[in-house]
Amino acid sequence: MTTTNQVAIEAVGLVKKYGSTTALAGVDLSVPTGTVLGVLGPNGAGKTTAVRILGTLLRPDSGHATVGGYDVVREAGKVRSIIGLTGQYASVDEDMSGRRNLIMIGRLLGYSRPQARAKADELLERFELVDAGDRIAKTYSGGMRRRLDLASSLVGNPSILYLDEPTTGLDPHARNGVWETVRNLVLDGTTVLLTTQYLEEADALADSIVVFDKGAVVANGRPAELKAQAGKQSLDVRPAEPAHLERVAAIVAESTGTRPSVDVVNTLVSVPVSDGSSMPVVVRRLDEAGIAVTELSLRLPSLDEVFLALTGHTAEEKKSDAVLEGASR
Amino acid sequence: MSTATLEPAAHPGYRSRPFAWVQQSLTLAWRNIVRIRQNPEALADVTFQPIIFLALFLFVFGGAIAGGGGWRSYLPTLLPGLLVQTVVFATMGTGVGLNDDFAKGVFDRFRSLPIARVSPLIGAVLGDAVRYSLSIVILMTSGFVLGFRFDNGVGNGFLGMLIVLLFALSMCWIWVWLGLVMKTAQGVQGIAFLVMFPLTFGSNIFVPASTLPGFLQAFTKVSPITYLVDTERALMGGGALQKPLLITLAWMVGLVAVFAPLAIRAYRRRT
Numbered sequence: 001m002t003t004t005n006q007v008a009i010e011a012v013g014l015v016k017k018y019g020s021t022t023a024l025a026g027v028d029l030s031v032p033t034g035t036v037l038g039v040l041g042p043n044g045a046g047k048t049t050a051v052r053i054l055g056t057l058l059r060p061d062s063g064h065a066t067v068g069g070y071d072v073v074r075e076a077g078k079v080r081s082i083i084g085l086t087g088q089y090a091s092v093d094e095d096m097s098g099r100r101n102l103i104m105i106g107r108l109l110g111y112s113r114p115q116a117r118a119k120a121d122e123l124l125e126r127f128e129l130v131d132a133g134d135r136i137a138k139t140y141s142g143g144m145r146r147r148l149d150l151a152s153s154l155v156g157n158p159s160i161l162y163l164d165e166p167t168t169g170l171d172p173h174a175r176n177g178v179w180e181t182v183r184n185l186v187l188d189g190t191t192v193l194l195t196t197q198y199l200e201e202a203d204a205l206a207d208s209i210v211v212f213d214k215g216a217v218v219a220n221g222r223p224a225e226l227k228a229q230a231g232k233q234s235l236d237v238r239p240a241e242p243a244h245l246e247r248v249a250a251i252v253a254e255s256t257g258t259r260p261s262v263d264v265v266n267t268l269v270s271v272p273v274s275d276g277s278s279m280p281v282v283v284r285r286l287d288e289a290g291i292a293v294t295e296l297s298l299r300l301p302s303l304d305e306v307f308l309a310l311t312g313h314t315a316e317e318k319k320s321d322a323v324l325e326g327a328s329r
Numbered sequence: 330m331s332t333a334t335l336e337p338a339a340h341p342g343y344r345s346r347p348f349a350w351v352q353q354s355l356t357l358a359w360r361n362i363v364r365i366r367q368n369p370e371a372l373a374d375v376t377f378q379p380i381i382f383l384a385l386f387l388f389v390f391g392g393a394i395a396g397g398g399g400w401r402s403y404l405p406t407l408l409p410g411l412l413v414q415t416v417v418f419a420t421m422g423t424g425v426g427l428n429d430d431f432a433k434g435v436f437d438r439f440r441s442l443p444i445a446r447v448s449p450l451i452g453a454v455l456g457d458a459v460r461y462s463l464s465i466v467i468l469m470t471s472g473f474v475l476g477f478r479f480d481n482g483v484g485n486g487f488l489g490m491l492i493v494l495l496f497a498l499s500m501c502w503i504w505v506w507l508g509l510v511m512k513t514a515q516g517v518q519g520i521a522f523l524v525m526f527p528l529t530f531g532s533n534i535f536v537p538a539s540t541l542p543g544f545l546q547a548f549t550k551v552s553p554i555t556y557l558v559d560t561e562r563a564l565m566g567g568g569a570l571q572k573p574l575l576i577t578l579a580w581m582v583g584l585v586a587v588f589a590p591l592a593i594r595a596y597r598r599r600t
Contacts, residue, residue: 055441077443085441091434095364095371104363107356108444110349136367152438 008033008160008191009054013063016049023049025215026063031193033159036186038206039195040307045212047195051164054193055085068160084153084161091149092137098148099124099133105155123151127181143174150181161185163194167201179205199307213311226310227300235279237269237286238295245269248291255281273298350445357439357452361426362459374422375464379415380471386411386535387475394536401476408472409489409561410534412465413554416497417529419464421521423457424504428514431599450596454501461497465490481567489564492577496557499581502588509595533558553580 009031016024024046031037039047052058054065056076064071070078092101099120106116124133127147132140137148146166153161163182167175182205186192196202202209203223210220219226235256239248245262249269252260256278260271273279276298286293365372386407391400430436430453439449469477469490479486504521511517531545532538532554538546549555557580559573 057437057440080441080443083441085438087434087437091438093360093364093435094433095368096360097367100363104356104360105438105442108353108439108442156442
């Protein structure tokens with residue numbers, strides 16, 4: 001029954017209010033079966049609220065949603081039988097071993113004792129937790145706990161998986177492990193809804209992205225489309241000598257007719273351009289001036305820049321210079 | 330795009346089995362027992378605490394309270410009372426544990442599974458019944474080692490242990506309710522101590538109620554603790570049983586009638 005043009009998750013006009021705070025202000029979503037939707041947004045944008053509604057943990061105040069064709073309110077039981085949910089904060093039982101956590105869920109799902117044990121062994125193996133399997137989960141590292149959480153959500157072989165900020169707080173190695181797992185699940189046909197604050201993560205994993213801001217969808221599309229929506233390309237020049245930064249900026253300004261932004265920390269001069277025609281001019285002028293460069297590139301804007309262009313503020317206010325650089329000039 | 334439904338996943342949980350919730354509740358009760366085994370220090374409130382209280386009151390205050398007879402003559406009075414205090418204190422752990430499960434997102438996991446909605450709640454209470462039983466057995470065993478005997482017959486003694494367990498299972502609904510409506514586990518614990526200390530010390534557990542000042546005596550006349558203690562003393566040592574037993578049973582029914590619906594309503598609201 002799973003064909004590629006089928007809709008796995010469909011939400012129309014989801015609204016959720018907490019007192020006077022509006023967590024979701026009419027959200028529409030559609031995720032085709034077997035694809036990954038990245039829900040991108042800063043803290044408090046409503047990502048978790050949306051996941052909780054689609055995961056049957058919360059009722060919407062208005063609007064409706066179907067998951068696998070089942071209504072999340074009226075047919076919550078059926079929805080639960082096809083989903084797996086991995087929360088923002090790993091919801092494993094810290095006072096039990098990893099193995100017992102998995103066995104417990106297997107038993108709750110109606111597996112016999114041997115079946116539940118076999119499933120637990122299989123998942124411990126798959127998530128490289130065999131050695132730690134009998135240790136109490138409290139002693140696990142952040143990455144191990146996240147892997148156990150992911151394993152817990154897979155005990156029931158869900159066809160739709162929600163990952164709510166699965167890599168927040170993980171080191172790069174652990175993060176890559178989670179990414180690899182997600183990619184493999186998608187290869188097996190699992191539909192994934194992933195929320196993240198990391199633009200890089202949405203870019204790396206998602207087939208399509210929706211951008212949440214203040215409870216509403218402010219943009220959606222493929223990663224490349226979103227980047228194109230932010231408009232212009234960007235010309236970056238990085239001089240070999242930091243001392244040349246000002247002269248490079250002057251040359252770029254003359255060649256393109258636009259005042260570039262100068263990032264002193266990263267020794268980078270960037271300027272938005274409508275096409276690549278000014279690039280040869282910049283190259284010739286730099287050559288004439290005898291300035292060596294380590295980088296000269298024409299690129300689509302980063303998702304950070306897209307986010308800024310779409311919402312008018314940065315994804316994470318204290319985040320990278322890359323975002324600030326775009327905002328400052 | 331088609332709107333056909335997805336096949337249920339390939340696990341048996343989807344099929345609605347008539348008594349699935351029983352097995353699910355038992356699995357979740359098993360979870361609570363496993364947690365005790367893997368985390369024995371969490372059991373301190375039902376293991377060391379009663380033993381320490383027994384030793385403290387028997388050997389430190391016993392001589393003074395019992396007068397000429399010394400601690401040995403205090404034991405038959407103290408042990409049934411301490412049994413009540415221990416079990417009443419153990420009930421608050423149920424609320425603290427539930428609150429903790431909610432705070433840590435464990436309940437979100439349960440709720441995202443295709444299981445009966447009440448199973449986690451029933452599992453928590455059943456699991457704690459094991460904890461209460463353990464505390465009863467530990468305290469009674471310590472008492473026996475020190476020379477306590479069921480003077481009113483072994484059958485009545487065990488009936489006393491059963492009644493105190495049932496009382497705990499009635500009273501725990503207060504803490505289940507508070508555990509569900511309060512924000513933090515510390516908050517639950519704070520309220521619990523605020524209620525438990527006056528309730529258990531302002532009673533006939535340690536001293537005869539007749540030695541208390543008038544206002545406390547008035548309180549002991551309405552406190553269920555007094556009647557439960559009298560019931561236990563009657564069953565384990567002898568004495569008038571009917572009145573305290575009936576009042577205790579009425580309290581048990583009342584506690585369940587008031588707090589179980591409150592707890593279930595709070596649970597539904599949070600789930």
